[in-house]
Amino acid sequence: MRLITVAGPPSSGKTSVILKLIEAMDVPVSEIGVVKFDCLTSFDHLRYESMGIRVETGFSGRVCPDHYFVGNIEAAVEWGLKSGFRLMVTESAGLCNRCSPYLKGILAVCVIDNLSGVNTPRKIGPMLKLADVVVVTKGDIVSQAEREVFSFNVRQVNTSAAIIFVNGITGQGATMLEKHVRNAKEIEGLRDVRLRFTTPAAVCSYCTGEMRIGEEYQMGTLKKMEFRQL
């Protein structure tokens, strides 16, 4: 089974890109599985199911989505292998610009959209920097200049990834994405596979349900801001 991990900010077009990618692939939909990692609610499974694609959705709820991803990715792969899939795609929303649900040796695709602003690529951390393929969506509604500056800013953060423009509505560009996915590695499990980047650290009193404001209630890993005096 080939595995690809897809990540990107909410509403950047991850599901649309994956659906167009699947359309462009020469694999029967019955042999493709999707695992969607989301936070609270998701409706994307309906879109996959309407194409006849098997999908499992997991909600991280009150847990950091990246931690949730790491905690479940191995079982997700086992599910995929047992189901006899030839291709499995994981889809996860990056919420804090620090997310990076990518594994070493497994094709990592980051989806970001042109509408998020030309400087946004420079603010997204490892999710963009450590991707093998960067898919840029919604290019059809902004100017050529904005597309070019956007690519330039992607390139600043990730000097080596392939940058592919995909129109999530028409599917234009999905053919090129398919070429990259075609070469994704075959895997038989995730034993000894490592993350590409550490997950955000947060082991503090608020993680365990504390709600009161104030220094005396704060324990564990908390980072303090410094304010300049006037």
Added chain:
Amino acid sequence: MTPEKSMEMAVTMPLRAILEEYPVCRDFFLNLRIADLDWELTLLQALETANPDVFDEFGLDKGTILRDFCRFLETFAGGTEGAGEVRSLTIVGGHGKTGESEIPELTVSVGDIISIVGPTGSGKSRLLADIECLADGDTPTGRKILIDGRTLTDDERFDRAGRMVAQLSQNMNFVMDLTVREFLEMHAVSRQSKDVEKTVSQCFECATNLAGERFTRETKVTQLSGGQSRALMIADTAYMSCSPIVLIDEIENAGIDRRRAVELLARKEKIVFLATHDPLLALSAQKRIVIKNGGISRVIETSGDERECLGTIEKLDAILYRLRHSLRDGQIIGKHIMEGIE
């Protein structure tokens, strides 16, 4: 720039000297939240004085920052990546939606204007997509796109696809809250233009000449009218875009001097494809591709007769243009506007 050269620069040159030669490198530090360093030092020396906690948040240390900086230099030292030069493009025909073959081959060269006509949904966008990804018989149409007469290798395709085609359509908008000047500067800087001010001025002059209504450098791009936006986009594409091929989709109602706009792009060493229903634009092209049922059914060279008709169409267009101006100007419309109709 080779990895050896970038490493040598990063290790031996003071940062200030590197930044003077390659101003884009300042962004490397800003992206890591580093606004000030001792720029007189070399990178490694300067990093000694910086707060390591910030690097840690990026998952970096001095060694990996050095590595990333070198890659940054290698990526941008030679200018911002473009699609490379293209002298000619050949479409090797595939087949339409129901498998019928299309024209065997069409070659177009730099400076050519080719119009694409056909009903909505007939496959104009598919042709564009094939050009954009440099199809190699591996798209639904089976077309092949040759550059300068040859098929590119897979590596070349991966490298260049996506930057081949600059696109301009009626649906495109500016989504940034910037003035015209700031917008053009931003693009010029990203292209690492040697003389940003000059490039911006040329672009601006050109855009205001193409637009029917004047605007200033300090106008917000989001406040431009449809015609002004189109004019700015065309001027920007002509002077700054990295793509050798331009596809224009439906600009007929933009209220700008569209024939001149298209000719400007062609003069700027571009291959221009125009998907259009506008007779003036369609016949301004040397050739037009007719798309039916997903395939190229004909390629028509604009004939002498057609060119003669073009004269009349231009007169009609000029009348409409004058009419628009007069109305905008608060004039009363009379027979004098219609002068020139035979």
